[in-house]
Amino acid sequence: MATKQTKKNPISLAALIYIPLVLFLIYLFFNYKGGNPIKVEWWEVKESMIAAGDVEKIEYFTNEYKGNVILKKDRLNSYKDKFGGKTPTFTNLFYFQVPSSFDAEKEFSEIRESLPEDKKFKYSFEVSPDYLGNILSWLWPLLLFVFMIYLFGSLTRKMSGMGSGGGSGGGIFSVGKSQAKVFDKNSKVKVTFKDVAGLEEAKVEIMEIVDFLKNPAKYTNLGGKIPKGALLIGPPGTGKTLLAKAVAGEANVPFFSMSGSDFVEMFVGVGASRVRDLFKQAKEKAPCIVFIDEIDAVGRARGKNVGFSSNDERENTLNQLLTEMDGFGTNSGVIILAATNRADILDKALMRAGRFDRQITIDLPELKDRESIFNVHLKKLKLAPEINLSFLAKQTPGFSGADIANVCNEAALIAARHDKKFVDKQDFLDAIDRIIGGLERKSKIIPPTEKRTIAFHEAGHATVSWFLPNANPLLKVTIIPRGKALGAAWYVPEERQIMTKEQMMDEMASLIGGRVAEEIINNKISSGALNDLERLTKMAYAMVAYYGMSDKLGNVSWYNFQEDGYNLSKPFSEKTAEMVDAETKVLIDKAHQMAKEVLESHMSGFKELAALLLEKEVIFAEDLERIYGPRVAADSEIKA
Numbered sequence: 312m313a314t315k316q317t318k319k320n321p322i323s324l325a326a327l328i329y330i331p332l333v334l335f336l337i338y339l340f341f342n343y344k345g346g347n348p349i350k351v352e353w354w355e356v357k358e359s360m361i362a363a364g365d366v367e368k369i370e371y372f373t374n375e376y377k378g379n380v381i382l383k384k385d386r387l388n389s390y391k392d393k394f395g396g397k398t399p400t401f402t403n404l405f406y407f408q409v410p411s412s413f414d415a416e417k418e419f420s421e422i423r424e425s426l427p428e429d430k431k432f433k434y435s436f437e438v439s440p441d442y443l444g445n446i447l448s449w450l451w452p453l454l455l456f457v458f459m460i461y462l463f464g465s466l467t468r469k470m471s472g473m474g475s476g477g478g479s480g481g482g483i484f485s486v487g488k489s490q491a492k493v494f495d496k497n498s499k500v501k502v503t504f505k506d507v508a509g510l511e512e513a514k515v516e517i518m519e520i521v522d523f524l525k526n527p528a529k530y531t532n533l534g535g536k537i538p539k540g541a542l543l544i545g546p547p548g549t550g551k552t553l554l555a556k557a558v559a560g561e562a563n564v565p566f567f568s569m570s571g572s573d574f575v576e577m578f579v580g581v582g583a584s585r586v587r588d589l590f591k592q593a594k595e596k597a598p599c600i601v602f603i604d605e606i607d608a609v610g611r612a613r614g615k616n617v618g619f620s621s622n623d624e625r626e627n628t629l630n631q632l633l634t635e636m637d638g639f640g641t642n643s644g645v646i647i648l649a650a651t652n653r654a655d656i657l658d659k660a661l662m663r664a665g666r667f668d669r670q671i672t673i674d675l676p677e678l679k680d681r682e683s684i685f686n687v688h689l690k691k692l693k694l695a696p697e698i699n700l701s702f703l704a705k706q707t708p709g710f711s712g713a714d715i716a717n718v719c720n721e722a723a724l725i726a727a728r729h730d731k732k733f734v735d736k737q738d739f740l741d742a743i744d745r746i747i748g749g750l751e752r753k754s755k756i757i758p759p760t761e762k763r764t765i766a767f768h769e770a771g772h773a774t775v776s777w778f779l780p781n782a783n784p785l786l787k788v789t790i791i792p793r794g795k796a797l798g799a800a801w802y803v804p805e806e807r808q809i810m811t812k813e814q815m816m817d818e819m820a821s822l823i824g825g826r827v828a829e830e831i832i833n834n835k836i837s838s839g840a841l842n843d844l845e846r847l848t849k850m851a852y853a854m855v856a857y858y859g860m861s862d863k864l865g866n867v868s869w870y871n872f873q874e875d876g877y878n879l880s881k882p883f884s885e886k887t888a889e890m891v892d893a894e895t896k897v898l899i900d901k902a903h904q905m906a907k908e909v910l911e912s913h914m915s916g917f918k919e920l921a922a923l924l925l926e927k928e929v930i931f932a933e934d935l936e937r938i939y940g941p942r943v944a945a946d947s948e949i950k951a
Contacts, residue, residue, distance in 0.1 A: 364430035509680030538668035540647035545673030548713030571608030582628030597644030748793035771828025781817035819902035
């Protein structure tokens, strides 16, 4: 059986050390003259060796100011005492070094002319060759190039390993490889279904998929097949990714996790290549689960914005994903989980049965679900005894699981800021206010006239909502600036699934109550009602164009009419558009009149409430009940 060869780096640190060593040895080889010459002074050469007629030749190197003394072979025996009593076998026994001012040509020629013929010597002028410099002159660019390749390869391997969660390297050639992080028995996720609160129905569906992977015979004996995929749909922060983490922690099978944006790259064809590589790895480790978070990044409906798409790389990636999920090839044992908060823009082919057999909707948590979520996050906090989960859940309608986690964390930070030993009820209320309205800005200077206008504005909201039974119940009102708002009113919305026309009209009247209060008190209006008017207009337009609540237009709806992506204009005529605008204006005027009637009929209490706001800056529902009496009960029944 052949053993698997491990790939080794062709250039190692040892090689970078050996290369200079070899070059140095080459340099020594080329400069070897058969022995080690002895240095002598020039006067000794001149007065002793040359005068005795022992010198055969002098080689003078002009670039080193150095001369090699080459002796006659028959005179070598005269110098054996300097070499341990042995007659040397090479003639280059001595060399001398002179200063740069030494005129070698003049000196040598004068001495030679003064000698008899039998003692004359030869001399030559040479330039000492720099073998090492010559070699390095052409070798160092090559070494630099090899080093840069080595360094670049090392960096790209590290980046590839980081991006693929410790997967195979390959440098720049791994760009088409899957970027999925793999969780298995060696890197197990610690999140379990016990850590997921408030998603009971979704957990049942997901736990069934996990149970199938653990006990497949229980289902296959009855002829059932495991769903190929499950799509988690819901608003941001509701726990879709957390639920996927729990699946990874519970399933005990390999879990591939990646984001939809990981498929998309600037290189053409990379997305499709990564999809193929992802499913190839998944099939090799089947049974397993593949989780694609924010799948709308790659699963957007094809054909949208026709004529404006200059690059169809995203569509090619989606086509490959569709083929891998349910194509001609088999995909047994691979279950696809995906999450998105924009299911309306996903391609229909991606959402069909056979690819995502189950579409699990995860909505914002209701009252009981919020209690369960608070229970999970409060375990880590040091709480005061008076903390009531039910009270906290009632104070946070419309909050997602992520919002509730943020409330708990903010409450702990607020308690620590005030040097408390426990987190109490007021800390949670302050945290809720901080998240809803923003940071309190008590230092903001507001002129008295503006502060009076803000007080009457907020008192108008509070008064109208108190006397209209279908408006949201008031919790508190403040004129302390928070965030961008100069004042705010907190309500506890009823958790309705549907709303009647009467309920929406009461809400609209409550929204415009602040603007009406300014008109009554100041006989002029201000820009402070911008947010109210924006919400009011959207609600009125929805009643006319979406919900069919207009008497003139009747039961029609143009909600999401551009779903196919080709209709770039309104689906109704200009005459109908004028009617939509007119009916929207009628509803807004009606809400304005309702608010005006409420304020004029309770003028004394309205002014008393505004004065109380100017005095205390924050008032609660108890203050309104003391001024106006008990609030009228809301209509709980919907008339047929």
